[in-house]
Amino acid sequence: MGSVLRMVSPLSTMEGPGFGGAPRRRSSTVAAPTGTVVLVFTEVQGSTRLWEQCSGGMRAALDIHDRVLRALLAEHGGYEVKTQGDSFMVAFPSAVEAVCWCLRTQQELLRAPWPEELLAEPDAAEELGPGGCVYRGLRVRMGVHLGEPECRLDAQTGEVDYFGRVVNVAARVASAGQGGQVLVSGMAWARVEGELEVLGRPRVHALGEYHLQGVEEAVSLVEVLPAALVGRRFEALRVQRVLRGHVPGETGELIGRQEELAELRRCFDSGARLVTLLGPGGMGKSRLATRFGNLELAARTWEGGVWMCELTDAATVGDICHAVGQALGVALTRSGEDSEPAERLGRALAGRGDVLLIVDNVEHVIQHLPATLGRWRALAPQARFLVTSRESLLLPEERVIDLEPLEVPEEGETCKELMAAAMRCGCSSSAPGRCAAASS
Numbered sequence: 001m002g003s004v005l006r007m008v009s010p011l012s013t014m015e016g017p018g019f020g021g022a023p024r025r026r027s028s029t030v031a032a033p034t035g036t037v038v039l040v041f042t043e044v045q046g047s048t049r050l051w052e053q054c055s056g057g058m059r060a061a062l063d064i065h066d067r068v069l070r071a072l073l074a075e076h077g078g079y080e081v082k083t084q085g086d087s088f089m090v091a092f093p094s095a096v097e098a099v100c101w102c103l104r105t106q107q108e109l110l111r112a113p114w115p116e117e118l119l120a121e122p123d124a125a126e127e128l129g130p131g132g133c134v135y136r137g138l139r140v141r142m143g144v145h146l147g148e149p150e151c152r153l154d155a156q157t158g159e160v161d162y163f164g165r166v167v168n169v170a171a172r173v174a175s176a177g178q179g180g181q182v183l184v185s186g187m188a189w190a191r192v193e194g195e196l197e198v199l200g201r202p203r204v205h206a207l208g209e210y211h212l213q214g215v216e217e218a219v220s221l222v223e224v225l226p227a228a229l230v231g232r233r234f235e236a237l238r239v240q241r242v243l244r245g246h247v248p249g250e251t252g253e254l255i256g257r258q259e260e261l262a263e264l265r266r267c268f269d270s271g272a273r274l275v276t277l278l279g280p281g282g283m284g285k286s287r288l289a290t291r292f293g294n295l296e297l298a299a300r301t302w303e304g305g306v307w308m309c310e311l312t313d314a315a316t317v318g319d320i321c322h323a324v325g326q327a328l329g330v331a332l333t334r335s336g337e338d339s340e341p342a343e344r345l346g347r348a349l350a351g352r353g354d355v356l357l358i359v360d361n362v363e364h365v366i367q368h369l370p371a372t373l374g375r376w377r378a379l380a381p382q383a384r385f386l387v388t389s390r391e392s393l394l395l396p397e398e399r400v401i402d403l404e405p406l407e408v409p410e411e412g413e414t415c416k417e418l419m420a421a422a423m424r425c426g427c428s429s430s431a432p433g434r435c436a437a438a439s440s
């Protein structure tokens with residue numbers, strides 16, 4: 001990753017190890033990274049209120065907080081850029097080290113000798129989860145992001161500081177979270193996700209994409225928690241989630257199919273990860289899938305969005321990935337890391353969290369589905385799929401809705417009348433579809 005600029009802080013001798021009345025000054029002897037830099041911002045939750053309620057306790061608590069954060073910095077190659085109020089800005093040359101520092105610091109904070117006065121405050125009180133203590137003392141939110149910031153020497157301090165968009169995004173990532181939460185931007189997470197063992201197998205939760213204040217592009221966020229702290233429960237992030245997706249529009253009324261729409265909803269409500277709308281050509285599979293997609297998009301219930309694509313012109317695994325990549329807005333090239341486009345799409349889907357992908361017309365590429373859809377199911381455990389096909393996919397845990405034809409209007413009855421009748425009774429004029437596990 002990035003190189004390092006040799007800097008030794010003039011303040012480096014001001015603090016020793018252990019707890020005590022330390023000055024709030026940086027103590028970094030670590031070299032400042034340059035090039036691709038991983039930035040971490042931290043912030044204490046509810047500090048204004050805590051200062052109001054117990055200023056004496058807060059003074060001691062802040063010293064303790066500073067000590068804990070600094071204690072592990074050198075070990076992980078973290079360069080303390082600066083502090084502002086109770087916030088730290090730290091730079092690492094490695095994303096894995098940055099996340100490791102966050103996770104270890106979260107655990108160390110629990111064990112710190114917080115003043116009793118502070119622990120009596122609701123914002124800093126001890127809380128027990130099923131596996132033990134999950135909160136105790138100051139609750140620190142942390143945000144990790146990476147990029148190539150502008151590096152400058154501060155004229156006054158002679159220290160290296162960072163500027164530019166990366167810095168702003170990193171600060172916003174941190175402030176999006178709740179106290180005790182570690183958020184990692186999708187870009188930083190791409191450097192970390194293969195190293196979960198090194199990180200002590202933390203719990204990872206892809207939260208979807210968010211609008212960060214003043215940041216034009218949506219940023220995908222991943223929550224990472226040490227395995228020992230999985231009992232922590234967080235409120236919603238403090239930023240607006242992007243509810244995105246794309247499903248083609250429809251023209252004309254949909255006749256009937258209300259029961260099938262309800263059946264689809266029931267399938268996903270009951271945890272189905274792969275549903276196939278089955279039926280011969282012209283049965284209305286695409287139309288029904290499109291309607292379902294539009295309803296789900298409008299309901300805004302899928303945090304990762306609802307996306308639809310169709311595979312009529314696809315013949316190979318590459319074609320399938322290209323079509324799905326286009327629908328998801330994931331640019332795939334045929335070189336470098338994209339030599340395995342199915343893997344890349346699986347990771348992209350995983351980064352979107354709770355997402356519905358609708359794939360229309362798969363019958364002529366069924367032989368390629370284990371290498372595409374099958375991989376995506378494995379790589380993106382929260383992603384769910386609706387496909388339309390003339391044949392069952394015969395994939396494990398596939399649920400099949402067998403479409404029956406719409407009833408043919410009786411003599412003298414026009415299609416319009418049939419539609420009106422269907423709308424009057426609020427149900428389909430056709431037999432209801434069946435949602436069942438495929439018999440493979």
Ligand SMILES: Nc1ncnc2c1ncn2[C@@H]1O[C@H](COP(=O)(O)OP(=O)(O)O)[C@@H](O)[C@H]1O
Nearest residue numbers: 253254255257280281282283284285286287288
């Ligand atoms: N329930 C419906 N209401 C109105 N039009 C429908 C309905 N089902 C299908 N159609 C129309 O019938 C045609 C064939 O349906 P389509 O969904 O493309 O079938 P399939 O995907 O099963 O081959 C399309 O023009 C579609 O808009």
Ligand SMILES: [Mg+2]
Nearest residue numbers: 285286361388
């Ligand atoms: Mg079709």
